[in-house]
Amino acid sequence: MKAGSNWFPMSNGDFYSLIIMLTCCAMPFFFISNSSFFLGLSIFGWIMGLLMFFAPVISLVGIAFDGKDIDG
Amino acid sequence: MKSLELAITLGYILVCIFIGLRVSRRVSNSSDDYWVAGRKIGTFTNSWALMAALGSGGSVLGVMGLGYMFGIPYTFAMFAGAVAGFPLAAILVARQLRNYRVRTVPEFLDLRYRNKLLNIIVPLVILVCMEVYVVAQLKAAGVTAVYLLGIPYPTAVVLTALVFTIYVSIGGMWAVTLTDVLQGILMVTMVIFVAVTVFAGFGGISATILQGTSAFAGLGAVADKPVISYAGAFFVWFIAGCTVPHLVMRVFTSRDARSARLSLNYSMLIYAVMIFFGVIAVACGGRVLFPDLADADTVFLKVMEHYIPSRIMAGLAVAAVMAAVMSTTDALILAVASAAVNDIYKKHINPDASEKTIFKMGLVMTWVAGLLAIYFALNPPKLLTMLYTAAVGLLGSTLFAPIVLGIWWKKATSKGALWSCLVGGGSYLYLLWFTSLPALSQVLFSVPLSFAVHFAVSSVTAAEIDPAILKKIGIGHKRELSIEEIEA
Numbered sequence: 431m432k433a434g435s436n437w438f439p440m441s442n443g444d445f446y447s448l449i450i451m452l453t454c455c456a457m458p459f460f461f462i463s464n465s466s467f468f469l470g471l472s473i474f475g476w477i478m479g480l481l482m483f484f485a486p487v488i489s490l491v492g493i494a495f496d497g498k499d500i501d502g
Numbered sequence: 503m504k505s506l507e508l509a510i511t512l513g514y515i516l517v518c519i520f521i522g523l524r525v526s527r528r529v530s531n532s533s534d535d536y537w538v539a540g541r542k543i544g545t546f547t548n549s550w551a552l553m554a555a556l557g558s559g560g561s562v563l564g565v566m567g568l569g570y571m572f573g574i575p576y577t578f579a580m581f582a583g584a585v586a587g588f589p590l591a592a593i594l595v596a597r598q599l600r601n602y603r604v605r606t607v608p609e610f611l612d613l614r615y616r617n618k619l620l621n622i623i624v625p626l627v628i629l630v631c632m633e634v635y636v637v638a639q640l641k642a643a644g645v646t647a648v649y650l651l652g653i654p655y656p657t658a659v660v661l662t663a664l665v666f667t668i669y670v671s672i673g674g675m676w677a678v679t680l681t682d683v684l685q686g687i688l689m690v691t692m693v694i695f696v697a698v699t700v701f702a703g704f705g706g707i708s709a710t711i712l713q714g715t716s717a718f719a720g721l722g723a724v725a726d727k728p729v730i731s732y733a734g735a736f737f738v739w740f741i742a743g744c745t746v747p748h749l750v751m752r753v754f755t756s757r758d759a760r761s762a763r764l765s766l767n768y769s770m771l772i773y774a775v776m777i778f779f780g781v782i783a784v785a786c787g788g789r790v791l792f793p794d795l796a797d798a799d800t801v802f803l804k805v806m807e808h809y810i811p812s813r814i815m816a817g818l819a820v821a822a823v824m825a826a827v828m829s830t831t832d833a834l835i836l837a838v839a840s841a842a843v844n845d846i847y848k849k850h851i852n853p854d855a856s857e858k859t860i861f862k863m864g865l866v867m868t869w870v871a872g873l874l875a876i877y878f879a880l881n882p883p884k885l886l887t888m889l890y891t892a893a894v895g896l897l898g899s900t901l902f903a904p905i906v907l908g909i910w911w912k913k914a915t916s917k918g919a920l921w922s923c924l925v926g927g928g929s930y931l932y933l934l935w936f937t938s939l940p941a942l943s944q945v946l947f948s949v950p951l952s953f954a955v956h957f958a959v960s961s962v963t964a965a966e967i968d969p970a971i972l973k974k975i976g977i978g979h980k981r982e983l984s985i986e987e988i989e990a
Contacts, residue, residue: 435912436911436912436913437910437911437912438909438910438911438912438975438976438979439979440910444593447589447593448590448593448594451586451589451590451593454586455582455586455736455740458579458582459729459732459733462724462729462732463724467722467723469708469711469712469715470711470712470714470715470716470721470722471574471575471711471715471722472575472722472723472724474575474579474724475573475574475575475578475722475724478575478578478579478582479574479578479582479778481578481582481585481586482578482581482582482585482586482770482773482774482777482778483771483774483778485582485585485586485588485589485770486585486588486589486767486768486770486771486774487767487771488589489589489590489592489593489763489766489767490764490767492593493592493760493763493764493767
C-alpha cells in the first residue's frame with residue numbers, strides 16, 4: 431500500500447502477505463460444497479487444516495521481506 | 503478420590519504459586535512491570551505464553567469434543583479462524599500497538615481518539631466480556647476436576663480460582679507469562695504424546711483417519727450447517743487476535759515490535775500442530791473406541807485413559823488440562839484488573855494516583871475479579887456458552903473497526919470511532935437476541951456495519967482531526983524508533 435493522503439503506508443511485505451492471506455482464508459469456502467474426499471476427509475477439511483499452517487508461514491515470509499521496505 | 507493424580511496436580515499448582523512468589527519482588531518496582539512485564543518478554547517466551555493464553559480448556563477438551571460430534575472439517579473451520587487471526591494481528595496491529603507503548607486497548611483508543619464517552623464505554627465492555635470469559639473457563643476447570651480427580655465441583659472451582667488469583671495478584675504479568683510458558687509446554691507435550699500413542703495404536707496417521715471415518719462417516723464430511731455458520735465461526739476468531747484484550751496484551755509485553763510480530767506467528771504454528779494432530783487422533787480414535795459417548799467433551803479424557811495406563815502420566819495429563827484452563831484464565835483476570843485500574847480508576851477516579859497506588863489497586867482488583875468469578879462460577883448462568891460466545895463476538899463488533907481504522911486511516915475521527923463502536927456492538931447484540939440468524943454468523947453483519955459507520959461519520963467530521971495525534975500515530979508505523987520518538 432503506497433503512502434497516500436488518507437492512509438498510513440504499509441510495507442510491501444505486509445501488503446502482499448495480507449492479500450495472500452485473505453485470499454487463502456476465502457478460498458476454502460469455495461470448496462465447502464465439493465463432495466470429494468481424500469483419506470476419508472473432505473477437501474474443505476484438508477484445506478482448512480492446512481490453512482492453520484499456511485497463515486503463520488505467509489505472515490513470517492512477509493516479515494522477512496519487511497526489512498527491504500522504506501519506513502512510513 | 504484419585505490420590506496420585508491429585509498429588510501430581512497439587513504439585514503443579516504449588517509450582518505456579520512458587521513462580522508467582524519468585525517474581526513478586528520484580529513487579530513491586532513499577533506498574534509497567536506489573537501490567538506488561540516491563541516490556542521485556544522475548545520471542546520464545548512470548549510465543550509459548552501467547553499459545554497458552556489462546557489454548558484454553560476449550561482447546562484441549564472442547565475442540566476434541568467438537569471434532570467427535572460435528573466432524574473434523576467444522577472443527578478445523580472454527581480453529582483455522584483463530585490461527586489465521588494472529589498473523590492478521592501481526593500485520594495490522596502488532597507493530598503499531600507495541601510502538602505506542604500503551605498498556606491496554608482503551609489506552610490506545612484514548613491516544614488516537616481522545617473521546618470521553620469512548621473512554622468509559624470500551625473499558626466497561628471489556629470488563630463485562632472478560633469476566634464472562636473467566637466464569638466460562640472456571641466452570642470448565644470445575645467440571646474437569648470433578649471428572650478427573652473426583653473432588654466436588656465447588657471445591658474444584660474455589661481451589662482453581664484461588665490459585666491463579668494468588669499468583670496473578672502477587673506476580674502480575676511476569677507470573678502470568680512464566681506460568682503460561684510452563685502450562686503451554688505441558689499442554690502441547692501431553693496432547694502430542696496422546697496423539698502419537700493413538701497413531702501408533704492404529705498403525706499410522708492415514709490408518710487412524712480411515713478407520714475413524716469408516717466408523718462414523720460424518721467425521722470427515724462437511725456438517726449439514728449453513729455456509730454462513732461456517733463463515734461466522736471462522737470470522738469471530740479471525741478478528742479476535744486484534745481485539746480480545748488478554749491476547750492483545752501480550753503484544754504490549756514484547757521487548758520490541760518485531761519480536762511481537764514474530765511471536766504472534768510462532769505461537770500459532772505451535773497451536774496448529776497441537777490442534778491438527780490432536781483433533782485427528784482423538785476424534786478418529788474416539789469414534790472407533792467409544793462410538794456412542796453421551797458427553798462428547800469427555801472424548802479426550804476417555805481416549806487418554808485408554809492409551810495411558812500409567813497413573814503418573816495420567817496425573818500429568820490432568821495437570822495439562824488444568825494448565826490449559828489456568829493459562830487462559832490468569833491472562834483474562836489480569837485483563838479485567840487492567841481495564842478496571844488503568845482505564846477506569848486511573849483515568850476517571852484518581853488521575854493523580856502514584857505508581858504505588860496503581861500497583862496496590864491492581865492487587866485489589868485482581869482479587870475482586872477472582873472472587874466475582876468464583877461467585878458466578880458456583881452458580882453459572884444456564885446460557886453460559888451463549889454468553890461466552892457473545893462476549894468474543896461483542897468485542898470484535900465493538901473494537902475491530904475503531905482499532906484498525908485508528909491505526910491505518912488518517913481520516914478516522916473521534917466521533918466516527920464512537921458511533922462505529924456503538925453501532926457495531928449494538929447491532930451485534932440485536933442480531934444475537936432478536937433474530938434467528940445461524941449461530942456465530944452475527945459478526946458477518948455487525949463488523950461491516952461498524953466499518954461503514956466509521957467511514958461515514960468520519961467523512962462528515964474530518965475537520966476535527968488533531969495533526970499532533972496523527973504525527974504520533976505515524977511514528978508508531980516505523981520499524982525502528984529513535985530515543986526522541988520513544989520519549990514523545
